[in-house]
Amino acid sequence: MTATDPIKAASRPVPVSIDPSIAPPGTRNFRDAGGIPADKWHADQNGETLVPTHCCFCGVQCGMYLRVDKGGKVFGVEPRNHDINRMRLCPKGINAYQQVNHPDRLTAPLMRRSRDEEFKECSWDEALDFTVSEIRRIQEAHGNDAFGLLGGASLFSEKTYLVGKFARVALKTKHVDYNGRLCMVSAAGANKLAFGIDRAGNPFSDILLTDCLLIAGSNVGECFPVMTQYLWGARDRGASLIVIDPRETAIARTADIHVALKPGTDSAFFNAVLNVVIAEGLTDEAYIAANTTGWDEVKKTVAEYPPSRSAEICGIPASQIVQVARVFAGAGKAMAWHARGIEHHSQGVENCLSVINLCVATGHIGKPGAGYGTITGQGNGQGGREHGQKSDLLPGGRSITNPEHRQQICQIWGIEESELPGAGTSMMEMVWQMQRREIRGLIGICNNPFVSLPNYAVVKDGYDTAEFHAQFDFFLSETAANAHVVFPVTTWAEDEGVMANAEARVVKHNKAQEPPAGVRTDTWVICELARRLGAGKHFDFPGSREVFEELRVASAGTVNDYYGITYERLDETGGIVWPCPSTEHPGTPRLFEDGRTYHADRKIHMQVVEWHPPMDAYTEEFPLSLTTGRTVAHFLSGNQTRRLGALVEQTPRPWVEVHPSHGFHNGDPVRVVTRRGSEVFPALVTEAIRPDTVFIPYHWPVPTAANALTIDALDPRSKIPEYKVCAARIEAAERVDEVPAPPTAPGHEAYPEAQVSRTDPLPPTSPQGRGTAERS
Amino acid sequence: MMGRTIFIDPGRCIGCQACVSACRECDSHRGKSMIHLDYTEPGMSVASLPSVCMHCEDPVAPCAEVCPADAILVTADGVVQQADTTRCIGCSNCVNACPFGIPKIDLQAKLQMKCNLCYDRTAYGLAPMCATVCPTGALFYGTLEELQAERPGVQVADSFVFGDVVVQTGVAMVVPADKVQWPVPGGLPVVEVNGVDVR
Numbered sequence: 019m020t021a022t023d024p025i026k027a028a029s030r031p032v033p034v035s036i037d038p039s040i041a042p043p044g045t046r047n048f049r050d051a052g053g054i055p056a057d058k059w060h061a062d063q064n065g066e067t068l069v070p071t072h073c074c075f076c077g078v079q080c081g082m083y084l085r086v087d088k089g090g091k092v093f094g095v096e097p098r099n100h101d102i103n104r105m106r107l108c109p110k111g112i113n114a115y116q117q118v119n120h121p122d123r124l125t126a127p128l129m130r131r132s133r134d135e136e137f138k139e140c141s142w143d144e145a146l147d148f149t150v151s152e153i154r155r156i157q158e159a160h161g162n163d164a165f166g167l168l169g170g171a172s173l174f175s176e177k178t179y180l181v182g183k184f185a186r187v188a189l190k191t192k193h194v195d196y197n198g199r200l201c202m203v204s205a206a207g208a209n210k211l212a213f214g215i216d217r218a219g220n221p222f223s224d225i226l227l228t229d230c231l232l233i234a235g236s237n238v239g240e241c242f243p244v245m246t247q248y249l250w251g252a253r254d255r256g257a258s259l260i261v262i263d264p265r266e267t268a269i270a271r272t273a274d275i276h277v278a279l280k281p282g283t284d285s286a287f288f289n290a291v292l293n294v295v296i297a298e299g300l301t302d303e304a305y306i307a308a309n310t311t312g313w314d315e316v317k318k319t320v321a322e323y324p325p326s327r328s329a330e331i332c333g334i335p336a337s338q339i340v341q342v343a344r345v346f347a348g349a350g351k352a353m354a355w356h357a358r359g360i361e362h363h364s365q366g367v368e369n370c371l372s373v374i375n376l377c378v379a380t381g382h383i384g385k386p387g388a389g390y391g392t393i394t395g396q397g398n399g400q401g402g403r404e405h406g407q408k409s410d411l412l413p414g415g416r417s418i419t420n421p422e423h424r425q426q427i428c429q430i431w432g433i434e435e436s437e438l439p440g441a442g443t444s445m446m447e448m449v450w451q452m453q454r455r456e457i458r459g460l461i462g463i464c465n466n467p468f469v470s471l472p473n474y475a476v477v478k479d480g481y482d483t484a485e486f487h488a489q490f491d492f493f494l495s496e497t498a499a500n501a502h503v504v505f506p507v508t509t510w511a512e513d514e515g516v517m518a519n520a521e522a523r524v525v526k527h528n529k530a531q532e533p534p535a536g537v538r539t540d541t542w543v544i545c546e547l548a549r550r551l552g553a554g555k556h557f558d559f560p561g562s563r564e565v566f567e568e569l570r571v572a573s574a575g576t577v578n579d580y581y582g583i584t585y586e587r588l589d590e591t592g593g594i595v596w597p598c599p600s601t602e603h604p605g606t607p608r609l610f611e612d613g614r615t616y617h618a619d620r621k622i623h624m625q626v627v628e629w630h631p632p633m634d635a636y637t638e639e640f641p642l643s644l645t646t647g648r649t650v651a652h653f654l655s656g657n658q659t660r661r662l663g664a665l666v667e668q669t670p671r672p673w674v675e676v677h678p679s680h681g682f683h684n685g686d687p688v689r690v691v692t693r694r695g696s697e698v699f700p701a702l703v704t705e706a707i708r709p710d711t712v713f714i715p716y717h718w719p720v721p722t723a724a725n726a727l728t729i730d731a732l733d734p735r736s737k738i739p740e741y742k743v744c745a746a747r748i749e750a751a752e753r754v755d756e757v758p759a760p761p762t763a764p765g766h767e768a769y770p771e772a773q774v775s776r777t778d779p780l781p782p783t784s785p786q787g788r789g790t791a792e793r794s
Numbered sequence: 795m796m797g798r799t800i801f802i803d804p805g806r807c808i809g810c811q812a813c814v815s816a817c818r819e820c821d822s823h824r825g826k827s828m829i830h831l832d833y834t835e836p837g838m839s840v841a842s843l844p845s846v847c848m849h850c851e852d853p854v855a856p857c858a859e860v861c862p863a864d865a866i867l868v869t870a871d872g873v874v875q876q877a878d879t880t881r882c883i884g885c886s887n888c889v890n891a892c893p894f895g896i897p898k899i900d901l902q903a904k905l906q907m908k909c910n911l912c913y914d915r916t917a918y919g920l921a922p923m924c925a926t927v928c929p930t931g932a933l934f935y936g937t938l939e940e941l942q943a944e945r946p947g948v949q950v951a952d953s954f955v956f957g958d959v960v961v962q963t964g965v966a967m968v969v970p971a972d973k974v975q976w977p978v979p980g981g982l983p984v985v986e987v988n989g990v991d992v993r
């Protein structure tokens with residue numbers, strides 16, 4: 019059939035900006051002849067400026083432009099052709115800019131002398147003086163360690179460095195930790211044990227070169243969507259894809275092998291895979307002999323995990339274990355990437371070590387297209403712990419218990435070694451200490467434990483027991499709503515600084531607008547508190563640049579060497595991967611190319627891994643596994659994304675994902691009960707989950723908080739909570755619990771309707787973002 | 795002959811709705827998305843599929859053909875524009891005529907709205923917002939040669955059969971190489987509909 023009508027005329031004049039003789043406007047040639055760079059286009063059109071920066075959310079750290087109007091306000095986003103993401107953005111990245119001038123922003127310090135009072139806006143002097151007087155009162159009565167500090171891995175590295183220094187030098191307390199503790203510390207611990215360096219071994223671009231990609235415990239499609247382009251790029255080249263996940267996620271759907279194992283059985287699985295690799299003679303003995311220690315012990319241990327035994331533990335066919343072993347070990351080049359799915363366990367370090375053992379034993383390491391990596395959940399999950407924010411680390415990844423390391427840092431900071439506190443405890447342990455009144459005061463910066471820590475009842479009790487609690491935030495989070503003082507601080511678009519992404523690539527965020535009146539940078543607040551505590555001479559930093567200069571020097575000569583990285587170099591490049599010891603050094607995107615590691619003997623230390631059951635025992639009363647995770651529209655505790663209209667529309671509420679065999683229909687109210695409590699969610703009935711497992715996304719507060727149900731058991735080495743598995747049961751309920759709106763500050767009584775839902779005549783695409791049809 | 799256009803690859807879609815969010819950010823219709831994300835086997839699989847306007851070429855876009863107010867105009871380079879606000883009467887004829895179910899009516903404004911291939915961007919040589927941001931490449935903007943250079947062996951379809959009408963589109967679908975000749979009801983290069991050979 020051919021066209022019957024003449025083509026109608028164009029609806030409006032076409033803007034002319036390329037040579038019309040070559041490509042007349044209104045023709046396809048005109049469109050094809052384009053090439054006007056993105057950073058010129060809007061400026062030409064609207065007089066706006068585009069500020070190059072990065073997304074504030076996950077560990078991929080996509081490059082983006084923030085659109086700034088003539089008045090200097092951020093009002094939009096434009097994709098940026100950065101090395102990491104090559105224009106791609108996920109829905110969180112696209113909507114992130116809406117936080118910057120959101121009506122919920124805190125614009126004056128809030129204060130109250132007890133939790134019975136309402137918050138009142140106050141001056142900065144009042145808030146700072148009250149905080150300092152409470153710190154002094156508590157520390158004089160109960161010792162310096164009675165006051166704690168909790169930082170965050172969404173802070174720029176400069177700020178995480180300041181948090182660590184402030185705790186040790188100004189507060190003189192050993193109790194400092196950060197919410198990256200809830201993120202990838204298991205992987206960090208495993209990497210340190212095996213390789214002596216705490217980062218991924220390969221850049222993302224190596225994924226494109228591999229022949230076999232193993233993804234363990236990572237819902238890449240929803241948690242790190244922009245990484246998918248690397249996965250599909252590898253697939254285009256013919257690489258096979260193996261996905262280990264109890265749920266059939268978007269990437270598992272297209273995998274060559276999807277192993278839907280029972281949550282909490284990962285190391286039993288990987289031990290069995292290595293068992294088969296050995297049995298079939300697929301190990302790289304020459305590599306092992308030249309570069310490793312501990313292989314004999316590992317071999318002896320995995321002999322105890324034949325496929326038949328692990329298949330039973332994992333609830334999968336033994337044939338899948340054999341298949342994975344043959345495909346992974348038999349590939350020319352193979353890579354393993356993992357994330358929270360195997361790390362959020364009481365055996366998180368072991369799980370990561372079992373993956374490392376597999377990569378090393380098959381010789382798939384230290385080559386283009388062969389190696390391992392962990393995908394960080396938070397923007398600066400990697401950089402956040404590198405410079406002393408973690409309880410046991412000093413800047414440069416130095417150990418706080420190593421006398422030589424202590425001496426080095428004290429020299430840089432200009433304090434006596436005897437003044438430097440020792441190792442503190444982890445984030446969850448600090449909450450337990452608050453319950454026991456060992457820690458009586460706390461400052462929280464950029465974290466929201468009321469949603470993000472497990473076992474909400476314990477967390478609430480710990481915070482309620484604390485005599486004083488101050489919080490830095492730009493929205494009133496659920497945790498900030500519990501505080502005595504809330505400091506309104508800047509968003510990522512109102513300050514400059516660096517973050518290290520999942521590849522350990524250091525990228526620079528640039529300032530796009532001035533902060534609103536009344537808002538200060540975290541750097542200013544920390545330095546001001548230090549000054550009032552009498553430590554001002556150690557905190558004379560006008561801005562991030564000065565902090566970064568000290569951080570560079572403090573990291574020089576360490577494994578996490580930033581010395582060669584400068585703001586100027588970061589502005590000129592797409593980011594630099596540490597270690598980077600000199601300003602001429604190009605950075606180190608791929609590790610172990612010469613087989614040498616960062617241990618004293620330069621070998622890979624293979625570690626024995628024994629599987630043990632999850633901490634929460636299954637019984638007749640609690641027969642199911644509850645596992646938790648993210649949804650693509652929301653980020654961590656949701657404090658930032660639960661206020662952005664498009665993201666709220668996309669995923670307005672949590673749900674419980676259940677297998678059809680339980681007899682529920684879509685949308686039925688289902689009560690999920692664990693030993694910590696019970697909550698009611700609408701059912702999402704799907705065959706994409708194991709029958710013995712249920713799943714809840716964790717971005718919402720009580721009464722729909724997954725973390726009110728999860729267990730506060732910790733990995734003994736990394737102290738990461740076991741979010742990904744606990745014993746549960748489900749039962750029919752009367753009605754679904756309501757999702758509470760985020761708390762509002764004084765002067766913001768009405769939650770702004772316009773931000774919750776834009777007028778959109780189109781029907782919603784899917785009520786919950788995933789398959790949702792009624793099943794009969 | 796296809797020039798620079800959108801190629802939709804449902805096999806790559808992860809249902810993240812970055813395209814929907816990006817479409818909302820596009821200056822020509824800020825605040826509203828012109829993309830739908832459909833779940834093909836809800837409850838069975840997480841498979842999903844983004845739908846943009848297919849910019850029908852042959853016969854000339856059915857939506858434009860049936861518009862009594864001549865509000866839907868087609869540019870010389872084949873882009874089927876959204877309704878001209880000064881002409882549209884909100885009658886919904888275009889909604890009924892579109893074989894792909896794309897145009898929607900804003901009942902309050904009595905105005906049809908649909909994807910116009912980000913004409914304000916593509917006219918300047920930029921990719922549409924949806925295809926620019928799509929994290930997986932499920933929406934790809936470029937020429938067939940560029941697509942095939944990136945994805946060796948990929949096959950596409952730009953003709954769809956509805957009853958006895960074959961619709962040639964400006965936007966193309968990526969189809970699995972070994973499935974190109976399979977009859978797929980409701981779209982793709984179909985050889986048989988309701989038992990009738992339509993080749």
